Amino acid sequence: MSYLPEQSPAHYDPNAEFSDSGDSDTGTDSISWISWFCSYTGHEYFTEVMDEYIEDEFNMTGLRQMVPYYNYALEMILDIEEDLDNELPDMPDVHVIENSAERLYGLVHARYIITRQGLQQMSDKYLAGHFGTCPRFLCHNTFVVPCGRSDTPSVDSVKLYCPQCKDIYSPASTRFSSVDGAYFGTSFPQIFFMTFPNYLPTGVPNDYYVPRIYGFKVSEHSKAGPRMEWLRQFPESFEEDEDGDEEIDVSLRSANGEDTSPRTVAPVDEATAADDQPVDYDQGAMPPVKDDQRSGVSATPDSAADAQRQNSTKDIMAGIEQTRLAS
Amino acid sequence: MLDDSNSEGDYARYWAEWFLYLKGNEYFVEIDEDYIADRFNLTGLNSEVEHYQAALQMIADDLDESALDEATREVVDRSARHLYGLIHARYVITSRGMQKVLEKYKTGGFGRCPRVLCNNQSLLPVGLTDVPGIHPVKLYCPHCQDIYNPKSARHAAIDGAYFGSSLPHMIFQTHPSLIPTKSAARYEPKIFGFKVHEIAEAHRWQDKARAEKQERLEKGVTPAN
Numbered sequence: 001m002s003y004l005p006e007q008s009p010a011h012y013d014p015n016a017e018f019s020d021s022g023d024s025d026t027g028t029d030s031i032s033w034i035s036w037f038c039s040y041t042g043h044e045y046f047t048e049v050m051d052e053y054i055e056d057e058f059n060m061t062g063l064r065q066m067v068p069y070y071n072y073a074l075e076m077i078l079d080i081e082e083d084l085d086n087e088l089p090d091m092p093d094v095h096v097i098e099n100s101a102e103r104l105y106g107l108v109h110a111r112y113i114i115t116r117q118g119l120q121q122m123s124d125k126y127l128a129g130h131f132g133t134c135p136r137f138l139c140h141n142t143f144v145v146p147c148g149r150s151d152t153p154s155v156d157s158v159k160l161y162c163p164q165c166k167d168i169y170s171p172a173s174t175r176f177s178s179v180d181g182a183y184f185g186t187s188f189p190q191i192f193f194m195t196f197p198n199y200l201p202t203g204v205p206n207d208y209y210v211p212r213i214y215g216f217k218v219s220e221h222s223k224a225g226p227r228m229e230w231l232r233q234f235p236e237s238f239e240e241d242e243d244g245d246e247e248i249d250v251s252l253r254s255a256n257g258e259d260t261s262p263r264t265v266a267p268v269d270e271a272t273a274a275d276d277q278p279v280d281y282d283q284g285a286m287p288p289v290k291d292d293q294r295s296g297v298s299a300t301p302d303s304a305a306d307a308q309r310q311n312s313t314k315d316i317m318a319g320i321e322q323t324r325l326a327s
Numbered sequence: 328m329l330d331d332s333n334s335e336g337d338y339a340r341y342w343a344e345w346f347l348y349l350k351g352n353e354y355f356v357e358i359d360e361d362y363i364a365d366r367f368n369l370t371g372l373n374s375e376v377e378h379y380q381a382a383l384q385m386i387a388d389d390l391d392e393s394a395l396d397e398a399t400r401e402v403v404d405r406s407a408r409h410l411y412g413l414i415h416a417r418y419v420i421t422s423r424g425m426q427k428v429l430e431k432y433k434t435g436g437f438g439r440c441p442r443v444l445c446n447n448q449s450l451l452p453v454g455l456t457d458v459p460g461i462h463p464v465k466l467y468c469p470h471c472q473d474i475y476n477p478k479s480a481r482h483a484a485i486d487g488a489y490f491g492s493s494l495p496h497m498i499f500q501t502h503p504s505l506i507p508t509k510s511a512a513r514y515e516p517k518i519f520g521f522k523v524h525e526i527a528e529a530h531r532w533q534d535k536a537r538a539e540k541q542e543r544l545e546k547g548v549t550p551a552n
Contacts, residue, residue, distance in 0.1 A: 135441040169441040213493040224499035228472040230537040
């Protein structure tokens with residue numbers, strides 16, 4: 001899947017977009033450019049950058065060189081209309097400015113989402129399930145976060161990082177294939193989960209798939225045998241620590257009170273919502289059989305690793321909880 | 328028996344064709360009529376499916392549906408779909424069935440691996456169990472050797488037992504030339520270009536596990552478990 005910048009969906013056309021408001025000339029007044037941009041189909045991953053952040057010249061350092069018609073683009077983003085109406089002789093076509101505005105907003109967005117306020121906004125989106133869930137079956141619908149593969153625009157489209165398998169996936173819907181990964185940045189997932197360590201999945205073992213034929217494991221000496229288990233295994237899944245850790249784990253959980261585990265939030269993504277829930281077989285002749293594999297998984301949480309992680313991040317978590325409650 | 332299926336060939340294709348065109352049934356391949364006509368292939372299914380005879384007749388388009396009331400017709404229809412699925416699981420691991428699955432696989436008919444580093448590897452359908460009614464169908468990627476949920480919600484209602492837990496592994500045992508070359512590439516999380524300590528450590532651990540496995544395979548030692 002190659003990134004095609006010319007497929008950019010953002011064609012800022014207030015007349016078409018807000019024709020229902022009656023007066024198309026004043027249509028843009030009802031909604032800011034940033035709100036319009038973030039509500040556009042395919043822009044579901046974007047959060048709204050505060051005007052104050054964009055207005056601060058310091059935050060825009062270096063972007064002037066990366067975006068053509070920087071001033072026009074900035075005015076479009078901030079809904080400053082007067083210069084656009086003046087029709088200066090060197091004024092480029094409005095579509096060119098739109099593309100510049102999209103790029104400028106994307107690049108500011110990548111900077112904004114790793115600030116305190118931006119992380120908080122992305123956290124709200126994360127908990128609401130706006131980014132979807134991991135397509136890997138053994139991640140059991142772990143919530144994912146958007147990320148880029150490069151901080152340079154027009155290199156690759158946005159990808160999704162799963163904190164469970166620590167791997168990146170293409171979004172299920174093709175409408176995201178035209179969203180630039182640089183608008184989220186390569187560092188975002190790591191900073192996000194370092195800021196919110198309580199969002200890291202716990203209680204799901206680092207399982208890997210074992211291929212079987214008629215119930216018998218395929219030998220690893222077979223040409224077609226398993227070769228990639230290492231990819232899905234992590235050292236913590238093998239450290240079976242003593243019982244003391246588990247007790248710490250329990251006390252920590254009760255001390256925290258609320259369970260902020262993202263997997264307790266019902267996924268809203270339509271494409272993934274039906275999966276792994278009790279499946280609605282339209283073949284009613286099949287009675288729903290007890291899902292033993294899944295319940296078996298949740299019955300044996302990886303509490304040793306869980307306790308370790310919780311213990312080391314206890315102080316950070318307490319601080320974050322305080323700031324969250326205060327805000 | 329062969330004559331039988333030939334004489335009613337046009338009708339026999341009718342129910343199956345309708346079934347295959349149903350939304351969500353894109354992963355199914357068409358079962359040869361001869362395969363269904365051979366009762367040996369259906370051994371044991373009569374205890375698995377209610378109204379077995381009627382369902383079988385419906386699949387073969389032998390059933391006089393006008394003689395049934397609406398409720399019975401619905402039950403038989405459900406049984407027929409279930410039966411077709413169970414026969415499908417058996418059929419796809421025959422050499423003819425595998426060929427049909429492979430044709431679909433080569434055009435990406437089952438979708439592409441969502442994992443970025445698998446570079447759009449074609450997927451194969453797989454069940455987690457051979458018992459019907461437990462898990463919906465999953466997709467197996469022969470590159471990362473992992474299983475994924477289908478993209479579309481409509482496939483979440485298709486029973487994995489209609490494909491069987493052995494299908495992809497059977498195919499690659501039979502056609503080892505189709506096994507994609509594995510790569511050791513993996514996603515390296517970075518912050519401002521710097522590796523993350525914890526993850527770099529885990530990656531070194533993974534590298535060691537991979538090297539150990541490589542060594543084991545070269546020596547031909549069977550692992551303890």
